Amino acid sequence: MTTQTWGPDLGHPDTYRDGVPHGLFAELRRTRPVAWIEEPPSEGFAGGPGFWAVTRYEDIVTVSRDPAVFSSHQGATFLRDQRPKDLAALQQMMLNIDPPEHGKMRSIVSKAFTPRMVQGLFASVDAHAEAIVSGLEPGAEIDLVEQVSAEMPLRVLADVLGVIPADRGLLYDWTNRMVGLDDPSYGGLPAFLSAFTEMFGYAAEQTRIKRAHPTGDVWSTIVNAEVDGERLSAGELMRFFQLLVIAGNETTRNLLTGAVLTLGEHPHQWDALLANPESLPSAIEEVLRFHSPVIQFRRTATRDTVLGGQEIAEGQKVVLFYGSANRDEAVFPDPDRFDITRNPVNHLAFGVGTHFCLGNSLARMEARALLGRLFARFQHMRVTGEPERFRSNFINGIRRLPVHLGPAAQES
Template identity: 40%
Template structure:
């Protein structure tokens, strides 16, 4: 459980742990986040050179200040060359250059990134997102009504996965009958390294198959929206122009793919991890129930605590220095956001889950050029879900083992059986 990892981190000694755990999907699946390793790195090697036989070398960056410095210099630190650090499976070959990922919001650099981001930026402002609250509340109510009379459920498959995929599907104009397909595709794209979601010979095959099916699905939807535009996000992207020209089809489809995956996976895992934190800290759940007005600060602490996006990479465009360490042009750094969100130089008692923490300058949504476009939507979804859970539940506990995703990119929980008792009147 994550509480165990946090306790280990709080007691970490000067003896170096196995630092390759920070990029091992097997480790994350068995143990949760490697907080002991990150704590060691923050204290002893905040910019550490990591080598592993199944990936290219990289510099692990674990301090919040350094991650902020890198993220605010997008021309010095490029997104394009390497999105994140992934380990190849035994016997799996690296993709040839011609098969590398297509351009999309996550791997674009300025000025192109800003032009593409602007297509939808006004639809994700706080005001625009707040207008979605009735729809998010309606979806959440329906999802909870379906399971709350049973006393037990798998929180992931029956609650936390259903709300965000329904919200993003509604925004995209995807028919309700196709929502389960979106959910399956996002699992395969993010969790292709996990045997439960793998359907190719290896993660690369799984990703390629899922991406092909997403592209095929949305190419049909895009064609229809180009002929008959509506008010949904697919219509906006399908008819957008950059410098007077329509988006190339593959980039348009990649844009929608990122929206589907980012709009589902991260919020789902913050929701699941947030409830797990409240179960492990029942005093905090009782306080949230007593004081529903603290929901916004509770959501910020849940996001800090869970940090569902584990890491992204940047590549140096020229020789430079980070914390006195020379990084040569072409070398990659890997930014570990959960480590930044436990940084002792930023947070008082960083291993304490405190739903009224103030200030709470976490980096769970990133910072700088690539700050999460959907952060306001994620916050709204989390607010609505946890407000409703606090209103309905008298108590909640685990009813079985928590099963984690085999991934060092997104900190996912695949299954979390819970047992609960409703408040009188629910």
């Protein structure tokens, strides 16, 4: 089998320093939709064996719906290869488990994310949104991430996990250190490793408390749930706690920030939303398509196969670039146009297939509650500077976004 390398190193975090390189991905979709990417050594990285970059919507759906051929477990879902000890630990996380074992774990966890359970969180989600927005000072210049986007999912996540308000900052700190491995401002590898130690110790204590004294929160439901008389093991619970902390925090935080940033870059669309607030749900879906919070996840080929006309060898890495799929011309007419009336928006921001995000309904609920109140109160708010982005090949993240709130609605 011949393998031709293409273009820039899509695994290097600096490739995304100015955001997702949509021009590069558009070229790949046109010329080489399943492209071989080398992984040369760089600072702090010894290099890797290379991977197949999958950039078309149809091919990403094919891979996602065939876990027997494209495994989440074999090499886990991180783009870079892990040390054997770390890989063994990661393989306990639901995100890195294939059927049929994945189905068993998901059946336990899904008890906490039924429509009834999620809807039961509506009152507290709405109350958190009201408290955050009413606490903002009209006319102030704020960092949207610190005061709004990060605060909302932290409050909701604390409710989900039964965490006391004083401990919310721990969840935020652990998330930044785990996701920010490639971002030196978060302390690098030592801070990354210590975050796991601290978080797993905390999760074990929370599990002990919830099993001794069950409550109505999601974490209590998970740790006490049984399927065929079995509960999740201690290792599985720690890894699921990790998944909830990251997914319940990062995705929603960057959805909220991405919505304000993207609307700020498209003022006519912002005006249209303010004139028709009922279009907020469709606007959120378009933000998820246009500014996908997750850049990529990895799979590993379990046997020789063919994808999009390209031969792939057993054991090779296959990396799914969701932001590229969400700009695929074959699925979305004029894909680089941001249009809050686009309908339907069949984006892949929450994945597809076996690992479709369980918390998608909660993330959408948070975004509707927070953005609805924010835009209603501060109709003249505007972005006043460039976003400060995460250094990451995984999360399309923003660390800081300066925003001027303008007057409150009643003062306009």
